[in-house]
Every structure is written in C-alpha cells, then in structure tokens.
Amino acid sequence: MAGWRDIKTKALAKVHDTFECPAVYLPTVAAVAAVRVNVRVHAKIAPRENEFIFPGVSPMAEMTPKIVFRKDQVAMTRPNGLVIISPTEIYRLGAAEPARFGYAKVECVQLDAEECANTVANLGTVTGPTWEGILL
Helix, strand or coil: CCCHHHHHHHHHHHHHHHHCEEEEEECCCCHHHCEEEEEEEEEEEEECCCCCCCCCCCCCEEEEEEEEEECCCCCCCCCCCEEEEECCEEEEEEEECCCECCEEEEEEEECCHHHHHHHHHHHCCCCCCCCCCCCC
C-alpha cells in the first residue's frame, strides 16, 4: 500500500504535467548557458497583512508569482536568473524554497514589456533546439 508521500508525489507530477509550459532558463545573461526546461507558473493570491485595518474597508490582496521547476531538469537556480516563456513573458528569479517531492518553487518577478524587449534584444540571435518555440 502506498504511503501518503508516494500519493502526494504522484499527484504533484500529474499537476505539473498538466500545467507545465516549455521555457528557457538562463542562470546568467549569456544565451550560451541556456537550459530548456518545463516549468509551471504558480500565482498565489494572498491577503496582505496590515496593522491598520479600518471598519468597512476591504482587505488588500497581493499576487505572488512563483516558478516551479522539476529538480531532474534544474538542480539549483540562481537569484537574478531568467526564465523565458515567450518574448513577452519573462521572469526574474529570486529566493528558492527547499526542494520537496522532486520540485522546487522559486520566487520571481514578471518583467514589464520594456524589460522583456530589452532582454530579448540583449540576447542577440539565438538558434538551436533550446530556443525552439520560445524565441524562434
């Protein structure tokens, strides 16, 4: 009989397989270090804690995106690394949570349109199967 950890691992694999999308991970700004990965963008809406809550005022919420990596594709991520999903969807990585059940969640910030355009321009011409369907 499977234990709860085995059941959770299988369930997480099913979720990741269902919602993953192809991306390119850049640990540095150089395109030569690019790694093709399948990631899941996880956006969590969390209530924002505030000391000053007035009656009749609705609480504020903030959205904190995280990128979920499979540990068999990327052993460790670097802060300020980039995950490129498309020319208009790029994330800058922050702190990583410890890996659990074969997956690692990394805090991130989505770049705005101008930063995305600058990043793609700075990469120059990219070729090969790593970039297929991402920037090619």
